[in-house]
Amino acid sequence: MRMLLASLMTVLSASAIAQSVDPVEELKACAKMTDRDARFACFDKLGERVLREESADKKPTQEEVAQPEAVTATASNVQPLPDDLGKSSGINYSGLITSCKKGYYGNWYFFFDNGQVWKEVNKRNLRFKECNFNATITKDAFGYKMQIDGVDKTIRVRRNQ
Numbered sequence: 001m002r003m004l005l006a007s008l009m010t011v012l013s014a015s016a017i018a019q020s021v022d023p024v025e026e027l028k029a030c031a032k033m034t035d036r037d038a039r040f041a042c043f044d045k046l047g048e049r050v051l052r053e054e055s056a057d058k059k060p061t062q063e064e065v066a067q068p069e070a071v072t073a074t075a076s077n078v079q080p081l082p083d084d085l086g087k088s089s090g091i092n093y094s095g096l097i098t099s100c101k102k103g104y105y106g107n108w109y110f111f112f113d114n115g116q117v118w119k120e121v122n123k124r125n126l127r128f129k130e131c132n133f134n135a136t137i138t139k140d141a142f143g144y145k146m147q148i149d150g151v152d153k154t155i156r157v158r159r160n161q
Helices: 003-021 023-032 036-057 062-066
Strands: 092-102 108-111 117-120 133-140 143-148 154-159
Touching: 023 036
Parallel strands: none
Antiparallel strands: 092 108, 092 133, 108 117, 117 154, 133 143, 143 154
16 A cells, blocks of 8 residues: 555656756655655656756857867966976975974874974884974975985975874
8 A cells, every 4th residue: 555655646746846847846846755766766857857958958159169079178277287397396494393202103293393293104213312403394296305404314294283
């Protein structure tokens, strides 16, 4: 009996939806359905119909007809590639590291005097007796690297705070 009632409600709602024109009213009718499968079918039909109507309403402009579909970018949203794209940007930031701590997983955290915290990315076997030194952070194509004054090797870091 429930199946028959659900089927009848589905048919009646589908016919009511087909007669109505306003998509909002159709959406409300779909939302009121209690049978899950019928409700999903109603939403699917409504969505397909709205997409069909949108594509039928959209008429191509003269430019779209004249140009192939592969070329759709306009001059306003296209920017030329900069020459240094993918290379080191050469932007350096210097600061004083006032403290550093080794994290639970072995990564070092560097605390700068301005409140920034930078985390070591590539777990190296680093040791520090004191953490009161100047460092320079440089952005490159792979992220950021930190050069501690007086040390030859760089440390890959990322901003933590």
